[in-house]
Amino acid sequence: MNGERHSRHHLFAExxxxxxxxxxxxxxxxxxxxxxxxxxxxxxxxAGVGTDAGLLRIIDRDYVDESNLQRQALFDEDDARRSRxxxxxxxxxxxxxxxxxxxTGIVRELNAGNAVDLLSGLDLIIDGSDNFRARFLINDVSxxxxxxxxxxxxxxxxxxxxxxxxxxxxxxxxxMSELPPLGSFDxxxxxxxxxxxxxxxxxxxxxAAMRLLVSGQSDRGLLVLxxxxxxxxxxxxxxxxxxDPLCPSCALRQLPSLVPxxxxxxxxxxxxxxxxDSGMPVDLEAFADRFATRTVVHRHASSVTAVIxxxxxxxxxxxxxxxxxxxxxxxxxxxxxRYVGA
Amino acid sequence: MxxxxxxxxxxxxxxxxxxxxxxxxxxxxxxxxSELTMxxxxxxxxxxxxxxxxxxxxxxxCDETGAxxxxxxVFVNAFNTRDVDGLETAVVAGDVITILPAVSxx
Numbered sequence: 001m002n003g004e005r006h007s008r009h010h011l012f013a014e015x016x017x018x019x020x021x022x023x024x025x026x027x028x029x030x031x032x033x034x035x036x037x038x039x040x041x042x043x044x045x046x047a048g049v050g051t052d053a054g055l056l057r058i059i060d061r062d063y064v065d066e067s068n069l070q071r072q073a074l075f076d077e078d079d080a081r082r083s084r085x086x087x088x089x090x091x092x093x094x095x096x097x098x099x100x101x102x103x104t105g106i107v108r109e110l111n112a113g114n115a116v117d118l119l120s121g122l123d124l125i126i127d128g129s130d131n132f133r134a135r136f137l138i139n140d141v142s143x144x145x146x147x148x149x150x151x152x153x154x155x156x157x158x159x160x161x162x163x164x165x166x167x168x169x170x171x172x173x174x175x176m177s178e179l180p181p182l183g184s185f186d187x188x189x190x191x192x193x194x195x196x197x198x199x200x201x202x203x204x205x206x207x208a209a210m211r212l213l214v215s216g217q218s219d220r221g222l223l224v225l226x227x228x229x230x231x232x233x234x235x236x237x238x239x240x241x242x243x244d245p246l247c248p249s250c251a252l253r254q255l256p257s258l259v260p261x262x263x264x265x266x267x268x269x270x271x272x273x274x275x276x277d278s279g280m281p282v283d284l285e286a287f288a289d290r291f292a293t294r295t296v297v298h299r300h301a302s303s304v305t306a307v308i309x310x311x312x313x314x315x316x317x318x319x320x321x322x323x324x325x326x327x328x329x330x331x332x333x334x335x336x337x338r339y340v341g342a
Numbered sequence: 343m344x345x346x347x348x349x350x351x352x353x354x355x356x357x358x359x360x361x362x363x364x365x366x367x368x369x370x371x372x373x374x375x376s377e378l379t380m381x382x383x384x385x386x387x388x389x390x391x392x393x394x395x396x397x398x399x400x401x402x403x404c405d406e407t408g409a410x411x412x413x414x415x416v417f418v419n420a421f422n423t424r425d426v427d428g429l430e431t432a433v434v435a436g437d438v439i440t441i442l443p444a445v446s447x448x
Contacts, residue, residue, distance in 0.1 A: 128448055130447055155445055176412065176413045178411075178413050180411075180443065185443065185444075186367050191367075222442070224440075240424050240425050289370075
């Protein structure tokens with residue numbers, strides 16, 4: 001059956017029957033199963049990844065809600081009604097697309113304590129996450145285990161894709177050695193996102209993934225695009241050719257993101273709130289300006305509070321975030337990630 | 343236009359018109375403009391004008407010491423200025439300077 005199913009790959013000379021066998025044996029993880037991750041997972045499954053001795057592992061901490069259905073593949077209204085974990089829902093739908101894909105959904109938050117285990121024994125990691133902390137974690141696991149990974153970002157109408165191959169190219173941290181201050185950058189929950197963008201970005205990620213898995217080839221640099229601006233639709237920007245000699249990840253091999261996180265995330269008793277100590281620099285002014293055009297914002301000397309759909313979000317200048325409206329730590333982390341990228 | 347690096351490094355001092363491509367994230371700092379035109383012979387000269395005309399945009403790209411922030415990359419055409427001469431990278435007429443902060447969402 002799979003010979004017929006993937007016949008168009010057999011006809012495509014650069015893949016062919018040998019390339020298809022390599023895809024079938026490939027062991028790939030998708031970290032994050034939101035807009036990018038769900039589409040990547042679907043495309044990888046349809047491409048035949050993990051259909052013969054390979055695997056497709058999907059890791060996500062969140063559950064499906066109605067607002068996801070505008071842009072996230074694999075999920076439907078029943079998943080949202082039942083609040084199914086995204087990893088579980090994705091596994092179910094992939095089984096319906098191709099039962100021969102060895103797909104496992106893992107409902108976990110990737111962190112320093114479990115990342116090496118969850119991302120072990122792989123040929124490739126696909127980034128479907130929505131925050132920089134997860135990407136730094138993937139980057140360090142990639143170096144630790146010599147596993148290539150493919151970065152993808154998508155917000156509003158803008159996307160970015162980059163392939164990182166340990167020992168062959170500078171790493172993600174060489175390109176962006178510091179986390180941008182919290183509140184200073186857009187997310188899908190602050191700037192929105194157009195429906196086709198995740199499909200474009202994930203499509204480019206999976207095309208790069210197939211090329212890497214089939215031929216071992218990868219492109220240097222970053223592909224950036226703006227799907228709303230035809231004049232600037234695609235640009236190929238060359239990343240640095242040389243490793244940053246002070247990079248704590250690939251040059252010094254300190255792998256800082258794999259050091260267990262000592263910061264506390266606690267549910268605040270009796271307040272229906274969760275406090276997250278992000279440990280990240282903060283730009284309160286940018287955070288306030290970003291929210292001021294669309295919601296009520298309270299500015300104070302050392303904090304800014306914004307009213308959000310889920311309750312209230314307060315960002316402090318010492319890196320703490322208080323999410324009001326929930327006592328669920330995973331939900332609070334998801335909200336913080338959505339709004340400020342923590 | 344992509345120039346050979348040797349040609350770029352020896353570009354003349356004559357000011358030329360270059361374009362700065364502003365990412366969507368920072369367009370609120372420059373009245374929504376996606377592109378800005380500057381007359382400059384180096385990235386630094388272009389950014390000096392940026393500081394005068396759009397100080398909040400400049401501050402988002404460069405820190406208080408004038409260095410490019412570590413979460414931002416600056417390209418001239420396809421080349422990362424870190425691979426050339428940093429802010430001293432020469433520019434010639436028609437060059438595009440791209441400010442690229444990392445994209446988070448997904």
